Amino acid sequence: MMVGVTLLLTGVLVSGILLHKANQNTAFVSTPSERPNFIIILADDIGWGDLGANQPGQRANNTPNIDLLALQGLRLTDFHSPASTCSPSRAAILTARYGVRNGVTHNFAVRSVAGLPLSEVALPRLLQESGYYTAMIGKWHLGHCGPYAPTSRGFDYYLGIPYSNDMGCTDVPGSDMPPSQPCSAGPQGEPRVGLPLLENCTVVQQPLDLWTLTLRYRDAALRIIHSARQRKQPYLLYVALAHMHVPLAPPPASFSTNELDGGRDVYAASLREMDDLVGVLKRASDETNRDNTLIWFTGDNGPWEKKCQYAGSVGPYTGTWQTSRGGGSAKQTTWEGGHRVPTVAYWPSRIPANTSSNALLSGMDIFPTLLSMAGLKPPVDRRYDGIDATDVLLNGDQTGREFLFHPNSGASGLFGDLQTVRAGKHKAFYITGSAEACGGGRGTQLLHDPPLIFDLGVDQAEATPLDAGAPDYQEVLGKVTKAREELLWDIATDQSVSVADYTQDQSAAPCCDPQRASCRCPGPAGG
Numbered sequence: 001m002m003v004g005v006t007l008l009l010t011g012v013l014v015s016g017i018l019l020h021k022a023n024q025n026t027a028f029v030s031t032p033s034e035r036p037n038f039i040i041i042l043a044d045d046i047g048w049g050d051l052g053a054n055q056p057g058q059r060a061n062n063t064p065n066i067d068l069l070a071l072q073g074l075r076l077t078d079f080h081s082p083a084s085t086c087s088p089s090r091a092a093i094l095t096a097r098y099g100v101r102n103g104v105t106h107n108f109a110v111r112s113v114a115g116l117p118l119s120e121v122a123l124p125r126l127l128q129e130s131g132y133y134t135a136m137i138g139k140w141h142l143g144h145c146g147p148y149a150p151t152s153r154g155f156d157y158y159l160g161i162p163y164s165n166d167m168g169c170t171d172v173p174g175s176d177m178p179p180s181q182p183c184s185a186g187p188q189g190e191p192r193v194g195l196p197l198l199e200n201c202t203v204v205q206q207p208l209d210l211w212t213l214t215l216r217y218r219d220a221a222l223r224i225i226h227s228a229r230q231r232k233q234p235y236l237l238y239v240a241l242a243h244m245h246v247p248l249a250p251p252p253a254s255f256s257t258n259e260l261d262g263g264r265d266v267y268a269a270s271l272r273e274m275d276d277l278v279g280v281l282k283r284a285s286d287e288t289n290r291d292n293t294l295i296w297f298t299g300d301n302g303p304w305e306k307k308c309q310y311a312g313s314v315g316p317y318t319g320t321w322q323t324s325r326g327g328g329s330a331k332q333t334t335w336e337g338g339h340r341v342p343t344v345a346y347w348p349s350r351i352p353a354n355t356s357s358n359a360l361l362s363g364m365d366i367f368p369t370l371l372s373m374a375g376l377k378p379p380v381d382r383r384y385d386g387i388d389a390t391d392v393l394l395n396g397d398q399t400g401r402e403f404l405f406h407p408n409s410g411a412s413g414l415f416g417d418l419q420t421v422r423a424g425k426h427k428a429f430y431i432t433g434s435a436e437a438c439g440g441g442r443g444t445q446l447l448h449d450p451p452l453i454f455d456l457g458v459d460q461a462e463a464t465p466l467d468a469g470a471p472d473y474q475e476v477l478g479k480v481t482k483a484r485e486e487l488l489w490d491i492a493t494d495q496s497v498s499v500a501d502y503t504q505d506q507s508a509a510p511c512c513d514p515q516r517a518s519c520r521c522p523g524p525a526g527g
Contacts, residue, residue, distance in 0.1 A: 037293040044245040046299040049315030051342035065279030073346030084338035084409035096367035096386030103500035105416030114501035115143010125154030138240035168195030183518040194518035203512040243274040291349035299341030305330040308438035320463035327434020327443030334406040334419040359400030382496035412445035425457040
């Protein structure tokens, strides 16, 4: 019964917060040419502890460029991905709505016929309709066919992989860590589809060359930034980097064989390569329109723990209560390591340098914040789960969310089901479960009534829950119970809920040439 009830509760407590807070902020500009530019960088499977600025001096610094963003901007230390796996997190970021509302509760596949429901209005569409040039580079994972493709959802330009970089074969899988079979190894079971590179709606390389992908992304991003300046048009550049999902080693000449012997070295090299690209974007932005461009770096979820030495660091957020009982506590789970992600905001003329905020925020807050900064309001025909964080970014406000819900992302319960509620510094678990750990172990799903409650202010590792008989436990329980009741009513009366189609069909897979093995493109483009 508990699982069924909590499925209904996976939305956010107060759907009117977005519109209320957006109306509190005055639009920055009066003409389109003065509106700010936005560069949103979303890192795949990055750990909170991977950012050097989050743990100074504790490990080798592989993120000097992102750290520079933090030094010259704002570090958000209590920022969370909206879900703990790819598609649901990305859908929530672009719609400001949890999966229980936007319909995306788990990942789409190579052969998925659909994606983010067409009834959903995504951030790039709203900016595009207001005069912004909108471009995306990198991993989409919200539908690659027809009306579900990026250029059908509000982006003027797209270059990237339509899903994860381990969801297809490549000719040189030495950069696919852990190693996988190349396309040339032949079919094993169903036909192997080469990993495609799409430009707008066209497959331009299949299987793509992962070794040169970062260079292609860099060149495209630089063209977008510089051409927007020439057009004197505000832009949104959304860069979704999959370096950490399955670590991409740098070009062979960059490191000696000895340097890449260990998985940790491979992960570090991939992290550095991603960081280098962030540095390129920052320098290009600084050179073109430094005082009118916001760069917002964050992650889609925590590290993929089952990859062992090829996974990132959760820092102090180890989920010890769970790991002591078996299984992993990062990606796919609602333990802190699964959704607390490194996040930095940089805007030299507006955000004070070398500052930090512990305001409780979510990736869903990007949508309303950017709209507010652009002087826009969201459509009023739906309910939202994001809040406008403009005052946190620009004015030093430490007030974030009162409550934040973390939906299940595959570790236990139903997809999209509520597992956890943040209430201030406290965190209540109604269901606990683990992802696959390094070595293959998994814990047992457990329902908790009354819930486990942790005090993150003194227990970042989530090791020891509060005594259920303690006064502070009872106080938090009262708040969480009321929040759940209000949320149940909010979801039950929401007429704007979408339902995603997860149907699969062989013909839906991106394919340059169906007559060739691995859908290989003829000629040089396909290798």
